[in-house]
Amino acid sequence: MANTEHVELLKQGVEVWNHWRKSRSDVVPDLANADLSGMSLAGINLSEADLQHADLSYAELPGANLQRASLGGVNLQEAFLFAANLGGASLWGARLVGLNLSDINLSGADLRKADLAETDLQRADLSEADLRGANLSRAQALGTNFYRAVFTTACLEDWNINSATVLDDVVCSYVYLKTSQEERRPREGVFKPGEFSALFQQALDTVDLIFKDGIDWQAFFQSFQDLRTQYTDQDLSIQAIEKKRDGAFVVRLEVTKDADKTAIEGSAKELYETKLALMEQRYRDVLQAKEGEIIAYREQSTNLMEIIKLQSVRPPMTEIPKYDLRGAQFAGGFAETVQGDQGGGTINNYGPNTEDITRLLTDLRDQAQTFPTTQKNDANDVLHNLERDLKEDQPNQGRISRNLKKLVILGTAIGTITSGAATTSGDLSTFTTNVIELTQKLGIPIEQVQLRPSATP
CATH class of the missing domain: 3.30.70 (Alpha-Beta Plaits)
Structure with a gap:
């Protein structure tokens, strides 16, 4: 169980917590099994912390330091990990299905038996990561660095790689092409040096x-x-x-x-x-x-x-x-x-505010194009999910609120983490203002998207 004093300290906010970590570098934080769901933890120092089986679902962790943290069995459903550092972290058996881990540092991470199905790993650094028994089915691994990663017994069903995916010096005896551990490659014996890369690497041209x-x-x-x-x-x-x-x-x-x-x-x-x-x-x-x-x-x-x-x-x-x-x-x-109609594909549930909502979504997408490439992609992904939810006959207000808050976090994170690269403070201010106006037009309480030092789970 988690150390109650550590949990209470964390609830006092990131600034208080990080100051304590700096002054007590000899203490290993014990947050195992803690309920930290939905907490605002941007920039927090959780390096080497024990977070085994902790609930971090819907937690906001942009820029968080999770290096060498113990994350076995952790729940990261819908967690926001933009620019987080998980180098050397232990994620043995962790459920990471569908998470956006693009550009994340996972070098040397222990990902044995981790469920990475449909996870976005584009341009992530998984060099020397241990992926034995991991499920990478339908994972997006375009431009991902797997240098010296261990793949033995991993499942690679329908994963997506390209010529920029690094598979040099991969360690692998055999893999499966089906989640049911069927279609073993090679069918008998083990890969000879270089055979794994030859089997999976896309043509260079x-x-x-x-x-x-x-x-x-x-x-x-x-x-x-x-x-x-x-x-x-x-x-x-x-x-x-x-x-x-x-x-x-x-x-x-x-x-x-x-x-x-x-x-x-x-x-x-x-x-x-x-x-x-x-x-x-x-x-x-x-x-x-x-x-x-x-x-x-x-x-x-x-x-x-x-x-x-x-x-x-x-x-x-x-x-x-x-x-x-x-x-x-x-x-x-x-x-x-744009593709053939799927039914219910128009935002039409907000009466006189519908036109303003459509305009604001368009403005936000245009403003996002001025962001650096990685942040632009993240903003566009969130806007896509938001538009999809708004087109539902019965929109999920909780999910809409979380996506709006992610946009606010992105506007803030770009200024603090990238130091305003390729954008201006005016762009970010207008972007955040439009998110707030959109929140009001959708009838969502403004406090649900405003940033707080921390949020009590």
């Missing part, structure tokens, strides 16, 4: 574009033609298109050996985003003109495809595109995608 939640093919092929025009000397071509089991798409582009893959990937993302923005604006213009007809139709059906059938018996008019605003994740950034 490709650029992989990852779309996590679907792809708008019209926008993609238009942007691809522009990309080929921009890089006429590269003879770009589509090598393969793969649909993953979770609905994600991987579009693999073949490039020349000396190509600047990072630049091509960035251009592909920007061109795709531009095409989507133009299509979305066109869609909004048409919807504004046909608003009365669409509202009447929605009372009859949630299938937007039927609108085309209705139009077919009337005089010809401009085709109405069918968009569903959902996120598409490239191998280095976020882009909006």
